[in-house]
Amino acid sequence: MDAILLQILNGLDKGGAYALIALGLTLVFGTLGVVNFAHGALFMLGAFCAVTFNQLIGLEKVTIDPTQTTPWGSPVEIRVPMIEEWLGPTGTFILDYSVPFSILAAIPVMIVIGLIMERGLIQFFYRRPHAEQILVTFGLAIVLQEIIKSFFGANPIPQNPPDTLRAAADIGALFGFEPGNIVYPYWRLVYFLFSAIVIGCVFAFLQLTTFGMVVRAGMADRETVGLFGIDIEKRFTVVFGLAAVVAGLAGVMYTPILPPDYHMGMDFLVLSFVVVVVGGMGSLPGAVAAGFMLGILQSFASMTEVKSIFPGIDQIIIYLVAVIILLVRPRGLMGRKGVMEG
Amino acid sequence: MTKIVRETAHGDAIRFSLFAVLILAMPVWLVPFGAAYPDLMQKFAIYGLFAIGFNILFGLTGYLSFGHAAFLGVGSYTAVWSFKLLGMNPLPAIALAILLAGAFAWVIGYVSLRRTGIYFAILTLAFAQMSYNLAYSVLTPITNGETGLRVLNSDPRVLDHMMGAGEVDGPLVTNLFGMEMSGLPGFYFCAVWLLIGMFISFRIFRSPFGLMLMAIKSNQNRMNYTGISTRPYALTAFVISGMYAGLAGALLCVTDPLAGAERMQWTASGEVVLMTILGGAGTLLGPMLGAGIIKYSENIFSAFNEQTLHNIFGFLPDGIEGAVVSVAGLFVGEGWHLTLGLLFMLIVIFLPGGLIEGGHRIQAAVARRGKGGGSGHQAQPQAAE
Structure with a gap:
């Protein structure tokens, strides 16, 4: 029983990342009708926002203390991060919580990147065949990841979660199991909660605001909305920016779990596409549900008990599920009729 | 017609x-292109x-x-x-x-x-x-x-x-x-x-x-x-x-x-x-x-590496040369994939039909000019060449 609970917990953080990326993909597809192969690159850019932010606030001021010397005779260099010098304890706090704080930096950056991408490239591809949309965004993804590679190198850059969240929580004791059996890192819990909150915000935005209502109307029938005198394209551009922010935030918060490198976007993108297909193209709840479901399935498949029966199942379980779903329910779990048929 | x-x-x-x-x-x-090996x-x-x-x-x-x-x-x-x-x-x-x-x-x-x-x-x-x-x-x-x-x-x-x-010496x-x-x-x-x-x-x-x-x-x-x-x-x-x-x-x-x-x-x-x-x-x-x-x-x-780039852009004044080389360096050597990605995008954006279609367009434009007017509205050959 507790082994099962542990695997479900293990799947939640990865599932959260899948769900966030798939949500953005579905949003962009549902509104703009564009298949965005560069969406994974947005996830990666978000992660590198966190890296850059960390490097910026980590800039150090070096002072030489002539009174002390190192064992080999040279004066001791005292390195103090500038932000600590300016802000004192607040600075130390910001330095410790650099990952959550980089969300603040990532939101405007991702909005700008998203808007530039949509206005600069994607808008010219609305009416072109899907194959060309796939190809051009694929090219863009390569360009973005190569640019990141040339600035940050090819090696993963580890990021630390805040000190207080570095430990693991004894979840089992909370649920009345024997303590010590189900231990789970705090940060993964934080990631799951964070992704749930972001997903909730996106849904609330779409369901509860007038803007969201117009966007949903546009998804259903953009021509009629246009006839009401609403510039639906402008709203859809904002939706693209929103999707970029969601993907970017998913990337920012994922950095302590997986050290970011330049090709993480593509790795996640392929899986997220599978998630979208399983959930049903064009269905937002489907994308979220399938994201968490596949994340949990994957963690179950990587249990040693399962692996001893089906070796290598953890590598391919997601693709297998996708193939079976597409054969049994071609529209995916919650796909609607008429979306991407034919 | x-x-x-x-x-x-x-x-x-x-x-x-x-x-x-x-x-x-x-x-x-291919000898003049230096590709004949x-x-x-x-x-x-x-x-x-x-x-x-x-x-x-x-x-x-x-x-x-x-x-x-x-x-x-x-x-x-x-x-x-x-x-x-x-x-x-x-x-x-x-x-x-x-x-x-x-x-x-x-x-x-x-x-x-x-x-x-x-x-x-x-x-x-x-x-x-x-x-x-x-x-x-x-x-x-x-x-x-x-x-x-x-x-x-x-x-x-x-x-x-x-x-x-069966018995072979060497690779x-x-x-x-x-x-x-x-x-x-x-x-x-x-x-x-x-x-x-x-x-x-x-x-x-x-x-x-x-x-x-x-x-x-x-x-x-x-x-x-x-x-x-x-x-x-x-x-x-x-x-x-x-x-x-x-x-x-x-x-x-x-x-x-x-x-x-x-x-x-x-x-x-x-x-x-x-x-x-x-x-x-x-x-x-x-x-x-x-x-x-x-x-x-x-x-x-x-x-290409930095040295070859310096040789190519050697004629430029020093400051400009450094800048040009560092920018160009992004696109060559290790960064070849960046060039590939850019090429990919440019082709899809501007020439989705590929080089052959581009050739046909030029050919058609030349032919039209040769005839002296827009009368020759020739159809694109159907998937030729």
Whole structure:
């Protein structure tokens, strides 16, 4: 029983990342009708926002203390991060919580990147065949990841979660199991909660605001909305920016779990596409549900008990599920009729 | 008034012989480009085959597969295993690779072709990633994982030993009845396969089967309404293009008996899509042209380093030179993929029909000017060249 609970917990953080990326993909597809192969690159850019932010606030001021010397005779260099010098304890706090704080930096950056991408490239591809949309965004993804590679190198850059969240929580004791059996890192819990909150915000935005209502109307029938005198394209551009922010935030918060490198976007993108297909193209709840479901399935498949029966199942379980779903329910779990048929 | 340009069998024969002469004479006319060395020409021929095969699927039926590298990988592994077990003769290796890649393509195609459009692209991508992951993890006994599969002197090589050629000093090289398949003979071996592949591609383009495939691209619904099930045709095209990829993979191992999983990665699939698009999808010669250009520029660009850049831009004033070199340095050497990605985007944005279409446009513009006015509203030749 507790082994099962542990695997479900293990799947939640990865599932959260899948769900966030798939949500953005579905949003962009549902509104703009564009298949965005560069969406994974947005996830990666978000992660590198966190890296850059960390490097910026980590800039150090070096002072030489002539009174002390190192064992080999040279004066001791005292390195103090500038932000600590300016802000004192607040600075130390910001330095410790650099990952959550980089969300603040990532939101405007991702909005700008998203808007530039949509206005600069994607808008010219609305009416072109899907194959060309796939190809051009694929090219863009390569360009973005190569640019990141040339600035940050090819090696993963580890990021630390805040000190207080570095430990693991004894979840089992909370649920009345024997303590010590189900231990789970705090940060993964934080990631799951964070992704749930972001997903909730996106849904609330779409369901509860007038803007969201117009966007949903546009998804259903953009021509009629246009006839009401609403510039639906402008709203859809904002939706693209929103999707970029969601993907970017998913990337920012994922950095302590997986050290970011330049090709993480593509790795996640392929899986997220599978998630979208399983959930049903064009269905937002489907994308979220399938994201968490596949994340949990994957963690179950990587249990040693399962692996001893089906070796290598953890590598391919997601693709297998996708193939079976597409054969049994071609529209995916919650796909609607008429979306991407034919 | 539109005039449909009909391709005649005669015209095709001329075109094919011209192509054959061009390919076989590559060691001569590539000298001024500095590309006339066997390794590179082998790559031209092999990736040309790969792209020609991909074009039969993508160019004719419009199904965009993002997983063709999987077949390339399967072909490579099969070929190396054939070297290990049977012997260093490339012919059985190629036959086995084509068969196995075809069978693999049949399985994947059977499942993937149930869906069209984006679903198809994602399904093929998922299958390719699945094969790639498996090749790296569980299938390590077969694929030798990260190290890559190579031929060892201790391998059985039954046929070689039967013919008394079992004991070899030094590295093992594939040989066709005593002829070593490296250097120029290796290139000619690949070139012959390329010509065979090109010939089959010509035949398919002009056959009723090819017309059926083009009909799938132009309007699949209408085909279904007329009571024709399109899936067997698309599946056949998929299997054929998978076989081409398997052949290309085997040839890669014939020229260098080593197979690695990175050949199956999605970047390799993307590269063949780019080759086809760059030359012109749905045209006969386009994919070959695209493959040649990509492999040639890869060779040129990735060889550059900072020193060569300094030599090239040496005539500029110092400050400007430094800036130019550091910017240009992003695009060459290690950064060659950045150039590739940019090229990819530019082609899709401005010239979705590829270079061949660009050529036709220029030709049409020149012809119009020659006639002196806009009277000659000539139709684009239907999927010619």
